[in-house]
Amino acid sequence: MTSYRIGSSGDDVMRIQKALQDAGFYLSQPDGVFGPNTEAAVRNFQAASELGADGIVGPATWGKLFPSQSPAPAPLSGNLDTRCLALTGSFETGRLSPECFACVAGNFDGQGMSFGALQWNFGQGTLQPLLKQMFTNHLDVATTIFGSSLSQLHQALNGGRDAAMSFAVSIQDSSGKNIKDPWKQMFKSLGLTPEFQAIEVLSAAAYYGRALNLCKNYGFWTRRGRALMFDIGVQNGSIPDSVKSLILNDFRQLSQSLSAEDTELAKMRIVANRRAEAARPAFVEDVRRRKLCIAEGKGVVHGITYDLARQFGLDLGSAD
Structure with a gap:
């Protein structure tokens, strides 16, 4: 909504x-x-x-x-890149758009601090470039959000990885999992700005390029097919050659009498199941549930109910 x-x-x-x-x-x-x-x-x-x-x-x-009412749902606006990132970001963070773009977490995984739809972090050096770009291109917005605290964040970013990690530790609670206020609210406000969301979309460009190549290799042409391949790129990296052989063999078994949309749907189901079966045993069903949710256009993942066409504008229409 x-x-x-x-x-x-x-x-x-x-x-x-x-x-x-x-x-x-x-x-x-x-x-x-x-x-x-x-x-x-x-x-x-x-x-x-x-x-x-x-x-x-x-x-x-x-x-x-309004316990007895619902707002009129509106599909997420933005181009296909943005909508694919919002869907995968909601899977990654457990929060629907736009909150997924502003999700902030502490040092639960040893990376100091994670932020945004794809949980860019200080430990791997993936978050620093996004913040620096924001401060370079939209300093007025950043100053409004962080105020006098902006200089402290600047110092952390300019001091290398160790300085960024030390800064992250200094702004979270003793559990090491939660960023404390006011920093949590400041980062959340940052992630809800159109300016930073645009930076997140651009920073996911490599995944989107990978999705385009996968769509070409497997003949996917719909918006939902593009979303499936984007999600595979983020969660699974790619599709191994051994799995690709199984997928293409399954494709050859499909009836030639299916419509273009039904063929696309059948192919997405095949890819979803085959890629899930190739995951580590502990994650097979989680991957399957997530990928089939995209293939089918509806489902429940991590307790969140999804309707891709209604919430994200991701349907079986052409991606071009």
Whole structure:
């Protein structure tokens, strides 16, 4: 579903404000503009409802505000690269778009800190270039978000890997898994900006190029086929030659009387199952569930219900 935050406006925002007003959290006159007063009211409502108080009206908060209603769903906007990244990012982070672009985690995996849809991190040196690009191209936005703390982050990025790792340790709790506020909220705000999301999309270009090559090799032509190959590139790297032979042999068994769309669907199911079977035994079913969700266009992965056409605009239409 659409999420509502600072900068949102329209009839749904007016409905949110009225619901917050009825609940005693919004004291201003509803005007349909999601500003600081609305954000503060949302945060207070979320805290009282035992939700994460991020000031954003996403699915959970909407469900609390309107328990018997649903907002009109809108497919994710943006080009195919963005939508493929948003889908795979939601699998990787357990958060639907746009929250997947702003997911921040601590040193749970020894990489210091991970951030964004594909969990770029300090340990492998993959996060530093994204942040540096943001500061170079959009310093005004970064300054608004980080304020006086920006210089500390600059020093960490310019001091090499060790400095970045030390910085990451300094801003998380004793468990080493969670970034502390205000840094957590600042990074989350960064990930929700269009400027940083565009940087994330560009930083995933290598995966997208790999997906294009895989689609060419296996004859996929739909948006969902492209999404499947993008996800394989991110989660699995590629498709080994031994698995490719099995897949192509399965393709040859398909009926020639199938329509183009049914052929694409049947081929995606074959790729999903064959690639899953090649994964390490402990992950076979997880990979299968994730890949079949894309192939079928619907499914439940890590407790999240997906409808690719409705949520991401990923259907069996042509990718070109």
